[in-house]
Amino acid sequence: MYVADSRASKAPVSAEGAARYAVAGRRRAAVAPTVLALGAVSLVTDVSSEMVTAVLPLYLVTGLGLSPLGFGLLDGIYNGFSALVRLVGGHLADRGGGRHKWVAGLGYGISALCKPLLLVAQTLTPIGLILAADRTGKGLRTAPRDALISLASTPENRGRAFGVHRAMDTAGALLGPLVAFLILRATVDGYDAVFTVSFCVAVLGVLVLVLFVPGGRQEAGGGDGARPTLRAAVGLLRGRDLRRIAVCALLLGLATVSDSFVYLLLQRRLGVPDRWFALLPLGTAAAFLLLAMPLGRLADRVGRWAVFLAGHGALLVAYALLLTSWHGTALPYVVLALHGGFYAATDGVLMAAASEGVPEALRSSGLAVVQTGQALARFACSLLFGTAWTLWGDRAALAGAAGALLVCAVFSVVVRPKGAVAV
Amino acid sequence: MTVRSRILILVSAVAVLVAVGVASVLHASARAERRDHVQAGGPKVTSGTVTLTGHGRMVFRNMAWGPHRDELTRVPESDPAGARTASGVKCLRFYAASGTGVCLQAVHGPVSDTYRALILDARLHTRDRYDVPGIPSRARVSPTGHFAAWTAFVGGDSYAGTNFSTRTAIADTRTGELIPSLEAFRIVKDGHPYRATDVNFWGVTFAADDRTFYATLATEGRTYLVRGDLRTRTVTAVHANVECPSLSPDGTRVAYKKRVKGLSKDAPWHLYVLDLRTMRETALAEPRSVDDQAVWKDARTIVYALPGDYGADLYQVPADGSGRARRISTAAVSPAYLP
Numbered sequence: 001m002y003v004a005d006s007r008a009s010k011a012p013v014s015a016e017g018a019a020r021y022a023v024a025g026r027r028r029a030a031v032a033p034t035v036l037a038l039g040a041v042s043l044v045t046d047v048s049s050e051m052v053t054a055v056l057p058l059y060l061v062t063g064l065g066l067s068p069l070g071f072g073l074l075d076g077i078y079n080g081f082s083a084l085v086r087l088v089g090g091h092l093a094d095r096g097g098g099r100h101k102w103v104a105g106l107g108y109g110i111s112a113l114c115k116p117l118l119l120v121a122q123t124l125t126p127i128g129l130i131l132a133a134d135r136t137g138k139g140l141r142t143a144p145r146d147a148l149i150s151l152a153s154t155p156e157n158r159g160r161a162f163g164v165h166r167a168m169d170t171a172g173a174l175l176g177p178l179v180a181f182l183i184l185r186a187t188v189d190g191y192d193a194v195f196t197v198s199f200c201v202a203v204l205g206v207l208v209l210v211l212f213v214p215g216g217r218q219e220a221g222g223g224d225g226a227r228p229t230l231r232a233a234v235g236l237l238r239g240r241d242l243r244r245i246a247v248c249a250l251l252l253g254l255a256t257v258s259d260s261f262v263y264l265l266l267q268r269r270l271g272v273p274d275r276w277f278a279l280l281p282l283g284t285a286a287a288f289l290l291l292a293m294p295l296g297r298l299a300d301r302v303g304r305w306a307v308f309l310a311g312h313g314a315l316l317v318a319y320a321l322l323l324t325s326w327h328g329t330a331l332p333y334v335v336l337a338l339h340g341g342f343y344a345a346t347d348g349v350l351m352a353a354a355s356e357g358v359p360e361a362l363r364s365s366g367l368a369v370v371q372t373g374q375a376l377a378r379f380a381c382s383l384l385f386g387t388a389w390t391l392w393g394d395r396a397a398l399a400g401a402a403g404a405l406l407v408c409a410v411f412s413v414v415v416r417p418k419g420a421v422a423v
Numbered sequence: 424m425t426v427r428s429r430i431l432i433l434v435s436a437v438a439v440l441v442a443v444g445v446a447s448v449l450h451a452s453a454r455a456e457r458r459d460h461v462q463a464g465g466p467k468v469t470s471g472t473v474t475l476t477g478h479g480r481m482v483f484r485n486m487a488w489g490p491h492r493d494e495l496t497r498v499p500e501s502d503p504a505g506a507r508t509a510s511g512v513k514c515l516r517f518y519a520a521s522g523t524g525v526c527l528q529a530v531h532g533p534v535s536d537t538y539r540a541l542i543l544d545a546r547l548h549t550r551d552r553y554d555v556p557g558i559p560s561r562a563r564v565s566p567t568g569h570f571a572a573w574t575a576f577v578g579g580d581s582y583a584g585t586n587f588s589t590r591t592a593i594a595d596t597r598t599g600e601l602i603p604s605l606e607a608f609r610i611v612k613d614g615h616p617y618r619a620t621d622v623n624f625w626g627v628t629f630a631a632d633d634r635t636f637y638a639t640l641a642t643e644g645r646t647y648l649v650r651g652d653l654r655t656r657t658v659t660a661v662h663a664n665v666e667c668p669s670l671s672p673d674g675t676r677v678a679y680k681k682r683v684k685g686l687s688k689d690a691p692w693h694l695y696v697l698d699l700r701t702m703r704e705t706a707l708a709e710p711r712s713v714d715d716q717a718v719w720k721d722a723r724t725i726v727y728a729l730p731g732d733y734g735a736d737l738y739q740v741p742a743d744g745s746g747r748a749r750r751i752s753t754a755a756v757s758p759a760y761l762p
Contacts (some may be wrong), residue, residue, distance in 0.1 A: 054535070059557045062515075121688035183534050186460055187451035196447035200440040207436050211429045274556035274603070275537050277577070373665055390620045 034152035035161045036210040037310050038145060039168030044205035046169055049134070049281075050300060052177025053200040055184065059191045063120060081132075083372045085139035088367025094143035100144040100151070101215020102363055107141025107211055110134070112202035118195045140286035143368035148213065150355035151363055158355055159304055162348030163296020170289040174282065175309065233365035234250040242357035246370050248351055248412040252312055253377030254262065255405035257385050257398070259284065262339060265322050265394060280336065287340020288347075295344045296352070304353035305416050311345025312409050314338045350374070431503060447450050451500045462733075466507050473497045473510035475519045475545045480761045481523075484514050486734040487754035495526070500760060503752040504735070512547050516559045519543070521568030523596050525560035527575075529551035538572050539540065542596050549724075551599050561667065561716050562757070565598075565629030565636075570653070571596055572627035591624040591638065593653070602683065602713035605638065605658070605693065606652065612640075612660040619643065624658075625669035626716050627651075630674050646695070662697060670723075671742070675699055678707075678717045678725050678742065685710065691711040694727065696742050699750070709740050709748040720760050728756045 093103040114134040121127045146162075153161035183194050235244045257265075263280040265273050272280065318338035321331060328419040351367055358366030381401070388397035428762050460727075467489045473482060485496035491509035491723055499508055501717045514679040515527035515538075520731040524543035529536045538559055559579035574591045593602045605624040610617040624739060630636060636651040640660060648665035649658040666680040677699060680692035690712030696705045707725065717727040728735040733754035740748040752758075 057558060057576060058536075123687075125688055175721040178534055183448055183451075184536075185531065186448060188455040190448065190451035192455075193447040195452035203682060204437065204440055211433055235453065271555060275554040277556050278535065278537070366441040386620050390618055 015294050029159055030157055031164050032152040034213055035149050035165055036168075038149055038152075039165045041205050041209045041213065042145070042165060042169040043172035043175075045111070046180060047176045048115065048172045048198045048202040049111065049179040050139075051194055052118065053158060056175035058125075058184075063189060063191045063325070070232055075086060080376075081113050082135055082139045085136050086368050086372045087365075088374070090143035090147075090364040090366075091138035091228075091233055093147060093364035094233070094362055097228070097361070098151075098215070098357050100148045101209070102215055103364075104144040104148065104213075105136040105206060105209050106193050107139070107144070108202070108206045110137030110140065112137075112199065112206055115195055115199035115202055119192055122136045135285070136267050144370060146351045146367045146371075147364040148215070150351065150367070151305030155356065157300055158352040159296040159299030159307070160293065160347055161296070163299075163344070166296075166344070166348040167289050167292040170285050170292065173283050176288065177323060183243070187366065193310050202258065226359065227367065228361050229303075230309055232362055233369070236358060236362055236366050236369060238308075242354065242370070244415050245350070245357060246350040248408075248415065250356075250372055250377045252405070252406040253374040254381050254384075255401055256315065256378050256381055257401050258378060258382040259339075260286045261382065261385055261387040262322075262335075263390075265398060266332055266335060268394060269322050269337070270327060272332050281335070283336030284340045284343065287337045288343040289340075291341050291344035292348060295341070296348055299345075299352060301350045304349050304356075305412075307345050308349050308353060309409060309412055311342045311349070312405060312412075315342040316405050316409065317403060318326060319398055320343070320403065323398055323402065330400060338391045356406040387395060427629075427711065446517055458488045458492060459490060462487065463491070467754075468496065468507040468509050471508035473508060473512075473545070473547060475522045475524050475543070475759075475761060477761050481758050481759040482517070482761065483737070483752075483755045484517055485509060485754065486756060487759060488733065490726070491610040492561050495524075495757075500754070503755075512543070514541075514584065514757070516532065516573070517757040517759065518564050518571075520561045520564040520566050523564050523568030523571070524759070525562045525571040525573060527555060527562050534734040538575065539593075540571070540594070542571055542594065546693070551594070551596070551711055553592065553594060554603055555592075560589070561591075561626045563627050563629060563716070564759075565633060566589065566672075567633050569595065569597055569633050570629055572629070572638075574627070585685075588643075589623045589625040591627060593627060593636075604650070607656070607658040608634055609655075609657045610640065610649075610660070611657060612647070617660075617738075622729075624649075627752050628668050628670040628716070630670060635674075639668060641664045646682070648679070649758065660707055661699075669711060669717045669719060671696075671719050676742070677696075678719065680713060680715075690714075693727065694740070696725070696744070705744040707742070707744055707748075708746055709738070711748075718758055721762075726751070726758055726760075 089103055091105065095099040111134050114130050117130045121130055149161055149165050150158060180194050183190050183197060187193055237246060259281065266280060267277055295307055318335045321335050350370065354367055354370045385397055385401060388400055430593045440704045468485060468487060468489060473495055475482065477499045481499050481500050482497045482569045483493055485491055485494055485507055493513045494509040495512045496507045497507045497694055498505055512526060514528050516527040518525055522545035525545065526541045526543055528536060528539055528541065529693045536554040540555050541549045541554045544550050553651060557575035559573060559575050561574040570593055572591065572593045574589050577588050577590050591605045606622055619642050621642055625639050627636050627638045634651065634653050638649055638651060640647045640658060646666050647660040647662055648662040648668055649660050651658040655695045664681055668677045668679045670677055678722065679695055679697060681692045681695045683693045692714060694707040694709050694713050695716060696707060700748050710728060713727050713729060715727045717725045722741060723742055724739050726737055726739045728737055731753060735756040736750055737746050737752040737755045737758055739751050
């Protein structure tokens with residue numbers, strides 16, 4: 001937060017768009033002030049949203065006395081909608097020569113406005129709609145935000161820039177539940193206080209974005225003649241490198257079992273006690289937080305694709321450990337560390353890799369295409385995995401996922417995109 | 424805009440936001456103060472001894488404001504709105520039979536709450552402890568006191584997800600043996616073995632034979648009444664659209680929540696009684712939507728909770744569909760009758 005301010009104060013913040021000064025001739029700090037500012041925005045926003053996520057089940061059951069069952073039916077429909085929102089966000093951000101900041105701001109703003117609405121919603125239907133709006137804001141802002149990060153960093157340090165951002169983002173996700181429970185502890189049924197504080201924090205995030213993330217209009221067409229039209233966005237996939245990245249991300253996504261299944265398997269196969277079940281996601285997040293930056297730097301040095309694939313290798317090892325009948329006390333920790341490492345090696349690194357094959361004028365659209373493909377593939381995987389679990393049991397389903405992951409990883413090694421930076 | 428003015432704007436905004444946040448937290452903690460004071464006109468609550476062996480009594484979770492909020496409390500069955508005797512044991516959900524109680528409570532940890540189930544003896548001393556994997560929702564003890572069951576909501580691990588599952592456990596109170604999840608039982612539906620990952624169980628109710636129980640099974644968006652067998656570890660679907668069953672003392676009828684078409688999605692249930700021999704459903708004379716696992720006060724009367732000013736109030740209604748519902752107690756939930 002304050003780091004971002006002090007850095008930002010030294011940066012030439014002007015209407016020309018900081019996106020351009022990434023290529024300024026002088027030696028700059030390894031991580032651009034814009035990236036730190038965006039990291040601060042994400043950190044603060046994640047504190048806000050995870051505060052709500054952490055107390056929501058409690059609020060529904062004990063605060064409102066609802067039985068929140070059979071409510072997941074919207075999720076499937078919503079996943080398709082959210083993919084569309086992501087693509088729209090990416091396209092809008094590229095229109096008019098780079099409105100990344102304002103589209104991202106709109107997304108953050110929508111999510112912020114959802115928080116006070118939770119204070120007045122007393123039944124499941126409006127709460128469901130509010131959460132859908134919140135996630136719409138998230139979908140809208142993801143691609144423009146990543147485009148801003150990628151435009152504000154040089155190709156040589158892009159992996160690190162994304163690593164720094166993801167680490168800050170995850171730090172917020174870890175802090176959110178903590179803040180929420182401190183408030184609940186200090187009050188009686190203080191859900192209203194949690195939502196109010198969450199709203200204040202979200203507003204702060206939007207403010208930091210507006211004040212400290214440069215985003216003026218740049219000259220349309222960043223010197224590579226690409227015009228941000230819908231046709232051009234679709235045409236991006238004709239570029240061999242981006243197409244390969246998108247296809248590989250999609251294939252690997254098809255073999256990435258969703259987090260909740262991983263935690264269920266951990267519990268069932270390794271006998272993690274019930275009382276620790278709620279803490280499992282924190283283990284993944286902690287590993288992600290610690291490894292995001294080092295792995296981002298590593299990706300800059302040895303090549304993004306190599307690290308991206310190694311991350312899937314870590315996931316494969318985690319699957320294998322879940323499949324073995326070996327039961328050590330350290331095993332859950334190892335699996336969670338590998339799971340977090342997988343995110344650290346793939347989440348930001350994929351965006352850094354995809355940035356190579358996309359002209360600046362279409363950066364948001366290109367990243368949105370890759371993200372959407374991956375998200376839809378992961379959703380398809382969770383449906384397939386659930387079905388396989390039903391038909392053949394958890395072990396066979398996981399073995400199937402591991403096999404699929406191995407095949408997709410080998411394929412991705414073979415068709416490796418050429419765009420990797422050699423240093 | 425210069426950097427200085429940006430920082431100035433940010434600092435002033437932070438000051439305003441912090442003020443709003445702090446004010447909301449203070450407002451909510453002042454509520455704690457208020458709730459520690461006895462409300463004028465509320466039920467009179469005093470400390471005392473509560474046991475699970477008395478006769479003609481009702482033991483429940485007291486929700487009236489004051490120093491005994493959330494404690495297990497007893498009143499005479501003949502005067503449920505009368506003076507209350509509080510035990511000092513706090514529970515979110517509670518049930519008891521034959522001198523054995525089950526108490527689901529929150530454990531306040533440094534970063535979050537966890538939950539546990541306590542098996543209580545007749546003097547409310549803890550005999551056994553079990554971890555509960557989520558937010559407690561239902562609790563029952565078998566008529567013999569030999570088995571206890573509880574249901575918890577588990578889930579909400581996706582980004583702002585409201586996708587929940589339930590986990591229902593059964594414990595043998597004599598041996599301490601635990602069945603952590605009913606999902607391990609074989610399911611028979613429409614005469615065939617049935618398997619699905621989206622299976623959820625909730626709301627166990629026990630028969631007097633220490634072998635048979637009933638519960639709700641949910642799968643593919645529908646709910647079923649299942650008859651369970653603790654010996655063969657099997658559940659069999661016997662009727663559709665049944666939630667939170669409660670078996671009558673003679674074991675012939677089940678009081679339950681039925682999802683009624685045409686009601687709002689937020690309050691979709693009505694109380695019904697199902698005759699297990701004829702499979703006839705009888706609507707009870709409670710017009711409001713009930714979200715509770717009802718209790719049989721005797722062979723003719725059903726008791727259940729509805730939301731009230733202090734959380735919940737208890738009501739009773741005849742089990743044969745006649746008469747009308749009436750409130751018997753304010754600021755009370757989770758009743759257990761000691762006949």
